[in-house]
Amino acid sequence: MAVTSHKSLLKSDELYQYILETSVYPREHECIKELRHITASHPWAVMASSPDEVQFLGMLVKLMHAKNTMEIGVYTGYSLLATALALPDDGKILALDNNRETYELGLPVIQKAGVAHKIDFREGLALPILDQLVAEGKYKGTFDFVFVDADKANYLNYHERVIELVRVGGVVAYDNTLWTGSVAAPPGAALSEFDGMYKDTMLVVNRALAADSRVEICQLSIADGLTLCRRIST
Ligand code: SAH
């Protein structure tokens, strides 16, 4: 199977460049651009969302009039900055990551952008933090939007917690759900180590989300797959 880019599943790199240069880069916020460049020079840059994807996340946050949001898996804060800029001045993002060092690479840019006051960064493993939020009770049904982009093996564990924390009508977005396009590779196909890494995980995640009657879903083929789950029942 041809290896597809982690940043786009489009037919050609030229088409992807066309989108970025026509519709994303011309009016990209200068701090988003700065953090995009800082992130690109970091050794784990492959983990960052794509520029068209963070543009979409910002648009979604605005369309939903989201105010209370969460991000699970922050890295340098690239997607975090894009959504923080999209929130109203009194909007909030609870940002969870067990690595503060990579968040601190982006923090000066987030501060320069004037949105640091919207971000409540908590360093630690996401699962126990989510368990605590659910146990406290008062956070149930309070989040408008949640972006899940941390360790893929825990996606369904995160789902069981965030589904209680997001309000009915709110959205949980799961990133990388098509995993470089590998989910459509035939069983036993020879895949690169990277392509094969979360193929089976995402097959299980996608099946579970599609069968979950608490949400309606929409699989977007932006980046390498973003699944929107809209909570429809308590
Ligand atoms: N959302 C970011 C990319 C996140 S990369 C962007 O689009 O720019 C994934 C992040 O998840 C990494 O920073 C990693 O430290 C974090 N992570 C991995 N496992 C985690 C866990 N169990 N709990 C909290 N964070 C975790």
Ligand code: CA
């Ligand atoms: Ca991602």
